Amino acid sequence: MPSVALREPWQDLGHQRNSAVLGMWLFLGTEILFFGGIFAGYSVYRFLHTADFLAAGRETNIYYGSVNTLVLLVSSFVMSLGSRAARAGLFRFARLCFPVTAVLGMVFLTLKGFEYNDDLEKHLFPGASGFPLPEAGAGLFWAFYWVATVVHTIHLTVGIGAVFRLQILSRDDPQWLNDSPSAEVTSLYWHFVDCIWVFLYALIYLPGRS
Amino acid sequence: MSDITAGAYEYSRTPSIGAVDNYLTHGRTLRSWLVTTDHKRIGILYALSITVFFFIGAIAMAIVRLDLITPAPDLVSDDTYNKLFTLHGIVMVWFFLIPSIPATFGNFMLPLMIGAKDVAFPRLNLTSWYLFVIGALFTIGCIVAGGVDTGWTFYTPYSSQYSHGFVIPAAAGVFITGFSSILTGLNFITTIHSLRTPGMHWFRLPLFVWAMYTTSAVMILATPVLAMTLLLMSAERFFGIPIFDPARGGDPLLFQHLFWFYSHPAVYIMILPAMGVVSEIFTCYARRRIFGYSFMVYCMVGIAVVGFFVWGHHMFVAGQSPFANLVFSFMSFVVAVPSAIKVFNWTATLYRGQITFESPFLYCLGFLWLFTFGGLTGLVLATVPLDVHLTDTYFVVAHFHYIMVGGSVSAFFAALHYWWPKITGRMYDEAWARFAAILMFFGFNLTFFPQFIMGYAGMPRRYHAYAPEFQIFHVLSTAGAAVLGAAYALPALYLLWSLRRGERAGPNPWCATGLEWQTESPPPRDNFRTPPVVVAAPYQYHSETHGPDYQHRDIERAQGTV
Numbered sequence A: 001m002p003s004v005a006l007r008e009p010w011q012d013l014g015h016q017r018n019s020a021v022l023g024m025w026l027f028l029g030t031e032i033l034f035f036g037g038i039f040a041g042y043s044v045y046r047f048l049h050t051a052d053f054l055a056a057g058r059e060t061n062i063y064y065g066s067v068n069t070l071v072l073l074v075s076s077f078v079m080s081l082g083s084r085a086a087r088a089g090l091f092r093f094a095r096l097c098f099p100v101t102a103v104l105g106m107v108f109l110t111l112k113g114f115e116y117n118d119d120l121e122k123h124l125f126p127g128a129s130g131f132p133l134p135e136a137g138a139g140l141f142w143a144f145y146w147v148a149t150v151v152h153t154i155h156l157t158v159g160i161g162a163v164f165r166l167q168i169l170s171r172d173d174p175q176w177l178n179d180s181p182s183a184e185v186t187s188l189y190w191h192f193v194d195c196i197w198v199f200l201y202a203l204i205y206l207p208g209r210s
Numbered sequence B: 001m002s003d004i005t006a007g008a009y010e011y012s013r014t015p016s017i018g019a020v021d022n023y024l025t026h027g028r029t030l031r032s033w034l035v036t037t038d039h040k041r042i043g044i045l046y047a048l049s050i051t052v053f054f055f056i057g058a059i060a061m062a063i064v065r066l067d068l069i070t071p072a073p074d075l076v077s078d079d080t081y082n083k084l085f086t087l088h089g090i091v092m093v094w095f096f097l098i099p100s101i102p103a104t105f106g107n108f109m110l111p112l113m114i115g116a117k118d119v120a121f122p123r124l125n126l127t128s129w130y131l132f133v134i135g136a137l138f139t140i141g142c143i144v145a146g147g148v149d150t151g152w153t154f155y156t157p158y159s160s161q162y163s164h165g166f167v168i169p170a171a172a173g174v175f176i177t178g179f180s181s182i183l184t185g186l187n188f189i190t191t192i193h194s195l196r197t198p199g200m201h202w203f204r205l206p207l208f209v210w211a212m213y214t215t216s217a218v219m220i221l222a223t224p225v226l227a228m229t230l231l232l233m234s235a236e237r238f239f240g241i242p243i244f245d246p247a248r249g250g251d252p253l254l255f256q257h258l259f260w261f262y263s264h265p266a267v268y269i270m271i272l273p274a275m276g277v278v279s280e281i282f283t284c285y286a287r288r289r290i291f292g293y294s295f296m297v298y299c300m301v302g303i304a305v306v307g308f309f310v311w312g313h314h315m316f317v318a319g320q321s322p323f324a325n326l327v328f329s330f331m332s333f334v335v336a337v338p339s340a341i342k343v344f345n346w347t348a349t350l351y352r353g354q355i356t357f358e359s360p361f362l363y364c365l366g367f368l369w370l371f372t373f374g375g376l377t378g379l380v381l382a383t384v385p386l387d388v389h390l391t392d393t394y395f396v397v398a399h400f401h402y403i404m405v406g407g408s409v410s411a412f413f414a415a416l417h418y419w420w421p422k423i424t425g426r427m428y429d430e431a432w433a434r435f436a437a438i439l440m441f442f443g444f445n446l447t448f449f450p451q452f453i454m455g456y457a458g459m460p461r462r463y464h465a466y467a468p469e470f471q472i473f474h475v476l477s478t479a480g481a482a483v484l485g486a487a488y489a490l491p492a493l494y495l496l497w498s499l500r501r502g503e504r505a506g507p508n509p510w511c512a513t514g515l516e517w518q519t520e521s522p523p524p525r526d527n528f529r530t531p532p533v534v535v536a537a538p539y540q541y542h543s544e545t546h547g548p549d550y551q552h553r554d555i556e557r558a559q560g561t562v
């Protein structure tokens, strides 16, 4: 009997897997260009207002940023273990890794929430009145901070949902984890969201701190 | 005629007399259409949706053209005028032209042309249609609520700070529709990589498939940048954060760079599919192999790649550095080279062909003329000193309409007539179709040629009060628009008529060589009763040694046989 993971129009699971992985890579190509708009804008303004950006960067909270970077890197490691385990048939281990990954993602979101709260208490939202930094470029820095981190947070939330989806769909039929490309594709997406954060970390928390 | 398709394909055609099971009869309820994952039905869903938008955009422009008959701004208010041309631009670019050929004929034909059962991700395909519909609802909502007046380009700081229109709903509509075209592109590329039938090597792909491949690549890489640009603009407008605001250190030119990084390649999203269509049709009605197949492929790839590095030609007078102007001007000349090669190759394909002037061929001839003219005037605009004179005049309007309407829309109608028998199983009335094709060509030129002249003479775009010496050109243009409108409406009549009364088409009414003609019309749900096997290159309209070239007297003379 063919696996339930096999979908139209595919004839075999391997072919389906390769194509799904290709599709996800193409999607990540789109995503890179999507974030590319932010990175391009940030770079131009940092070039135009270098000193202002360094001053603004010093106002970020590097502790939240660093801990969150660590959390996401560990989550990516666990996600890798999970998707490899799914391929190797170690379904119980895989089904242990996925919830850990998702919880680490939620830890990130929680810390990010605390950080946003602190930022708002310090009036570091350039659209509202009382923005404390006088430099022209500082407002731009913080505008990009908010847009970039919020867009990243939305991506991470989608990722957490996708990881839970693996857990739910494999509850009654762990073999599905092996047959379906879902685990591998979800893992790719997760690593991408993680990579974007690593870049954001360097661009947001490190300026003005060397 | 016997050697026309001989040896090109091995396939067994199941005797299909009396076979009624096709993709149209596979389910007859409305629900069966709304949850379909059949690429052919999704193509038709797209076709119906974009037709609605084509008429919305056309009505907006009809009012504008009526207003422009007199120099005085008498028909609509200034504000309404701005909203009408904005609506026309947004609707025609994102809700008609971008999805026009790829999402309809691409969806329908691509799997058939490579011998596949469906696209790689059928459910994702349906998702992209729903995304299109959601984006469309935002746009319609924006129109009903009162419209938007920024122009289709959403330039900041007007859009982000001063406009009183519904900028964010309009941008949201474009944003969401953008993801529909991204997902379509992703689906097509994966399909072409993964689902080619045995023997369909990369260099045996029909050029329409290559056109879809290169278009998809541009969709995937350009559209997300537009999405982020609109997101940043909307964030500035909604939250008041500084992003492009020059008063707070921002740079409006950055917006233009990001916007045109998408919007110039978007022209290739519109024209590459048209080039694919024309290659299919010229070969078929001239009974000729394509001239320089591999060059046609490399040219499309070249256009897609170089097209990403010319966007600055929209900003020659916006305050860009002279060095940047020079580079972008040069690159714009470079990107014209592969387009020109294609035009020459099409012409060479027709040379010594056994041409019959069926309506799809007439539309393609129209394409060839109008695209060439639009392309050459593009070179005029790519020349910095000339652009300083011509920028923001009707010359620009005429130029891009020659490419996007004269080129892409002509090719869209060519594709519609060429594949109509395959899609519906019926033949339309050829005499009416030829009449419509010719009418469209003349209507188009009457509409847009006067715009070159008045633009050169200094008529600025986007104004509805103008100096009286331009009136004659505006009157001609409006008269042309009426003719053009009739030419667009005519096919709706005879094509609908053909659905009931048209002759049965049979599998291959044009004796064409593509795989899509090797199955029934309309095709069955799974496209082919027996998976086809490909054993030769496309366009085998004549064998290597019996083509028109071979029997040409010049060649015989060269060989000393005459």
Ligand SMILES: [Cu+2]
Pocket: B263, B264, B267, B310, B311, B313, B314
């Ligand atoms: Cu351009």
